[in-house]
Amino acid sequence: MEKVAIFTDSKSYEVFIGEDILDSLHMRLNKYSKVLLVTDETVNRLHLNTIINSIPERIDYEVYTTPSGEKAKTFKVYEDCISFALKVGIDRKSVILAFGGGAIGDLAGFVAATYMRGIAFIQIPTTILAHDSAVGGKVGINHPLGKNMVGAFYQPDIVIYNTNYLNTLPVRQIKSGFAEVVKHALIADVNFLNELMNHVQSIEEVISDKLPTYLKRGIEVKAKIVGLDERESGVRAYLNFGHTLGHALEAHAGFGNLTHGEGVMCGMVYALLLSKKLVGLDFDLDSFINWIERLGYQWKIPSSTQFDTIYELMKRDKKSVANKPVFVLLKSIGEPVLTAVDVPVLRETFYMMS
Numbered sequence: 001m002e003k004v005a006i007f008t009d010s011k012s013y014e015v016f017i018g019e020d021i022l023d024s025l026h027m028r029l030n031k032y033s034k035v036l037l038v039t040d041e042t043v044n045r046l047h048l049n050t051i052i053n054s055i056p057e058r059i060d061y062e063v064y065t066t067p068s069g070e071k072a073k074t075f076k077v078y079e080d081c082i083s084f085a086l087k088v089g090i091d092r093k094s095v096i097l098a099f100g101g102g103a104i105g106d107l108a109g110f111v112a113a114t115y116m117r118g119i120a121f122i123q124i125p126t127t128i129l130a131h132d133s134a135v136g137g138k139v140g141i142n143h144p145l146g147k148n149m150v151g152a153f154y155q156p157d158i159v160i161y162n163t164n165y166l167n168t169l170p171v172r173q174i175k176s177g178f179a180e181v182v183k184h185a186l187i188a189d190v191n192f193l194n195e196l197m198n199h200v201q202s203i204e205e206v207i208s209d210k211l212p213t214y215l216k217r218g219i220e221v222k223a224k225i226v227g228l229d230e231r232e233s234g235v236r237a238y239l240n241f242g243h244t245l246g247h248a249l250e251a252h253a254g255f256g257n258l259t260h261g262e263g264v265m266c267g268m269v270y271a272l273l274l275s276k277k278l279v280g281l282d283f284d285l286d287s288f289i290n291w292i293e294r295l296g297y298q299w300k301i302p303s304s305t306q307f308d309t310i311y312e313l314m315k316r317d318k319k320s321v322a323n324k325p326v327f328v329l330l331k332s333i334g335e336p337v338l339t340a341v342d343v344p345v346l347r348e349t350f351y352m353m354s
């Protein structure tokens with residue numbers, strides 16, 4: 001079992017990564033009065049019994065199941081989950097288990113952050129993408145006008161990343177999650193990026209003996225940044241590389257129609273193009289694009305998608321200042337910088353991708 005320690009201003013906790021590690025959950029649940037297990041329909045169907053078996057017999061538990069995917073991150077589901085918790089008697093000494101991918105982690109974490117002004121929660125991620133979402137304490141839901149527009153910074157008590165769950169992921173979700181691994185490499189570590197580009201030649205190869213190491217390295221990148229700036233007053237924004245356009249494309253497609261990783265991969269190509277134009281990035285983008293195409297990523301923007309429509313969405317990004325989008329660009333691989341970008345450059349670069 002691997003371990004990464006997270007130190008933030010509000011809380012320190014550990015991320016455990018490995019196969020068959022649910023024992024670590026069993027012993028930690030003893031201190032809570034009751035368990036609210038929050039999961040989605042797919043994870044419930046595939047894996048619920050593994051968690052139920054890890055809850056000590058003397059502890060009462062209740063299961064709240066959401067629709068799968070991004071549909072879990074709505075005001076309606078949030079309210080419904082709070083109502084459920086109240087009806088079944090979840091109290092301040094209870095714990096919420098967020099059992100699923102990033103959508104469940106974000107929703108359940110936000111319920112935990114706000115229920116009775118905050119109760120404990122534990123992240124039990126089941127997707128590759130959730131190596132990112134389960135760590136660092138960003139929790140929240142979407143608003144029809146933008147991604148993650150309502151939320152909090154609220155850290156879990158512990159993250160238990162049982163990698164057995166990753167074996168049931170469909171290819172599309174492997175691809176989505178791997179995009180955030182690539183992001184961590186791009187913003188922090190050229191050697192990590194080279195290793196990924198040399199060793200992963202098809203999306204199927206992502207699920208390999210090396211995957212736990214890649215997830216750990218991604219989490220270490222995130223841990224370092226979150227340790228410096230928990231509430232995103234500065235460097236934490238680097239973790240948003242590729243997200244200004246990515247989130248806009250997700251919103252434009254209707255939440256859930258484009259996966260988060262699909263949006264982020266397009267957004268990263270856009271940010272790399274902008275970085276070459278504006279901050280002197282020296283990077284073989286053609287090789288990178290060849291590689292991601294071999295892995296099955298679609299980075300082109302459909303020609304029917306208009307810049308002006310997407311720009312309206314990008315302006316609403318949480319990094320914007322005075323209605324002007326701010327981008328995370330790379331001066332070199334591993335060297336991010338925050339830059340406000342003018343509309344003509346954004347437009348011209350956008351149409352280079354369509």
Ligand SMILES: NC(=O)c1ccc[n+]([C@@H]2O[C@H](COP(=O)([O-])OP(=O)(O)OC[C@H]3O[C@@H](n4cnc5c(N)ncnc54)[C@H](O)[C@@H]3O)[C@@H](O)[C@H]2O)c1
Nearest residue numbers: 042068069070101102103126127129132133138165168169
């Ligand atoms: N809080 C953060 O720091 C952070 C970071 C990155 C992404 N996010 C958010 O995370 C969400 C994306 O997370 P995600 O990609 O994990 O998506 P997700 O939670 O929607 O899961 C994707 C799909 O995979 C299914 N699934 C989950 N685990 C499975 C398994 N083991 N086997 C088979 N199917 C499984 C789900 O039911 C769902 O249909 C987005 O909402 C994004 O905004 C948050």
Ligand SMILES: O=C(O)C(=O)C[C@@H](O)[C@H](O)[C@H](O)COP(=O)(O)O
Nearest residue numbers: 132136138147148236239240243318
């Ligand atoms: O942890 C962070 O900080 C990130 O930005 C990680 C992102 O991968 C993640 O998608 C996050 O939810 C985006 O946050 P937002 O503030 O842009 O909504």
Ligand SMILES: [Zn+2]
Nearest residue numbers: 180243260264
């Ligand atoms: Zn993300």
